[in-house]
Amino acid sequence: MPKTLTELRHGIDQVDRELLELLNRRAALANEVGELKRAEGSPVFRPEREAQVINGLQGANTGPLREDNIAHIWREIMSACRALEAPQRVAFLGPYGTFSEQAAIQFFGSSIEKIPSVSIDEVFRATAAGTAEYGVVPVENSTEGVIARSLDLFLATPLHIVGETSLLVRHNLLRKEKTMEGVEVVLAHPQALAQCQGWLNEHLPEAERRAVSSNAEGARLAATHPQWAAIASERAATEFGLHIAAHAIQDDAFNRTRFAVICLPQTLSAPEASGKDCVSLIVSVPNRPGAVHDLLVPLKNHGVSMTRFESRPARSGQWEYFFYIDLQGHPAQPHVAAALKDLQALCAFYKVLGTYPVGE
Numbered sequence: 001m002p003k004t005l006t007e008l009r010h011g012i013d014q015v016d017r018e019l020l021e022l023l024n025r026r027a028a029l030a031n032e033v034g035e036l037k038r039a040e041g042s043p044v045f046r047p048e049r050e051a052q053v054i055n056g057l058q059g060a061n062t063g064p065l066r067e068d069n070i071a072h073i074w075r076e077i078m079s080a081c082r083a084l085e086a087p088q089r090v091a092f093l094g095p096y097g098t099f100s101e102q103a104a105i106q107f108f109g110s111s112i113e114k115i116p117s118v119s120i121d122e123v124f125r126a127t128a129a130g131t132a133e134y135g136v137v138p139v140e141n142s143t144e145g146v147i148a149r150s151l152d153l154f155l156a157t158p159l160h161i162v163g164e165t166s167l168l169v170r171h172n173l174l175r176k177e178k179t180m181e182g183v184e185v186v187l188a189h190p191q192a193l194a195q196c197q198g199w200l201n202e203h204l205p206e207a208e209r210r211a212v213s214s215n216a217e218g219a220r221l222a223a224t225h226p227q228w229a230a231i232a233s234e235r236a237a238t239e240f241g242l243h244i245a246a247h248a249i250q251d252d253a254f255n256r257t258r259f260a261v262i263c264l265p266q267t268l269s270a271p272e273a274s275g276k277d278c279v280s281l282i283v284s285v286p287n288r289p290g291a292v293h294d295l296l297v298p299l300k301n302h303g304v305s306m307t308r309f310e311s312r313p314a315r316s317g318q319w320e321y322f323f324y325i326d327l328q329g330h331p332a333q334p335h336v337a338a339a340l341k342d343l344q345a346l347c348a349f350y351k352v353l354g355t356y357p358v359g360e
């Protein structure tokens with residue numbers, strides 16, 4: 001005899017009571033961890049430990065829950081436990097409703113103290129000043145390439161990277177009206193305008209494109225004017241009471257943005273090895289033939305994979321560049337340490353931007 005709906009729900013109720021008790025037992029243990037950490041003055045947030053917890057559970061999972069479900073559920077559980085130890089203050093490019101806020105929640109879970117900031121510069125400033133313990137900044141978009149301002153600020157500030165996360169970025173046309181008719185102005189962050197330019201050329205060729213400090217700010221303004229529209233997330237539509245006049249208008253269906261999580265080294269020094277890690281570096285080499293080629297030799301010799309290589313002008317007027325390099329592995333691994341040592345010897349400038357668990 002198959003069970004009835006009432007019987008099945010009774011089963012779920014029982015399991016939920018057991019889960020509640022188990023979760024509270026977990027939270028009480030986290031509280032004790034918090035006391036230990038306070039006594040020794042060590043950081044509450046431990047990204048390598050959180051990565052290990054999730055990887056371990058995904059490995060042990062026999063279903064029917066999917067691995068991405070496990071990651072989401074435990075990220076929230078650990079976020080709640082972490083907040084019991086001490087709520088973490090996290091700055092991001094605001095206002096509420098931005099993809100940066102979504103990235104902050106995806107990385108830290110929702111039990112955080114949110115600090116929306118007016119610009120990328122302000123996220124760095126708030127984090128460097130201690131107003132926020134952590135900052136979340138965009139570093140790269142799969143359609144438009146690097147976020148130059150973030151890369152330049154990494155060079156100019158003492159902040160380092162302790163984590164990363166990436167989001168599938170779906171842009172929508174938001175408006176007070178339900179349709180696209182009569183749109184005179186489209187407001188968005190310059191990156192979003194660029195990511196949707198093909199769609200705008202085709203569907204709203206006459207509308208003025210107006211750059212604003214964030215997509216959510218565009219949505220806030222669009223809510224004040226019936227002839228204005230914004231390019232922003234569904235979250236922003238809810239936040240500002242707007243209709244979605246057109247869904248998923250980005251030119252690339254797989255448009256992703258990668259975000260870095262930054263902090264002062266005294267807030268959290270480099271996370272220990274989690275088993276799946278990455279090292280980010282900024283280097284420059286003497287301006288001579290073959291110098292960039294030589295950078296790759298230590299990596300090849302020690303079997304270290306490079307996952308990213310970007311250049312930014314050094315602004316010396318001499319056609320010199322800084323190179324932003326990501327390597328797979330952790331300096332605690334001897335072959336990675338050896339490659340870094342040989343690499344450093346070749347560089348005129350060498351800065352480890354961060355060592356952290358590879359993100360989603």
Ligand SMILES: O=C(O)C(=O)C[C@]1(C(=O)O)C=C[C@@H](O)C=C1
Pocket residue numbers: 030033034044045046047049050053077078079081082085
């Ligand atoms: O293991 C720790 O250090 C904890 O503080 C516990 C815990 C968790 O809930 O599992 C919470 C916060 C840390 O970021 C890592 C893990």
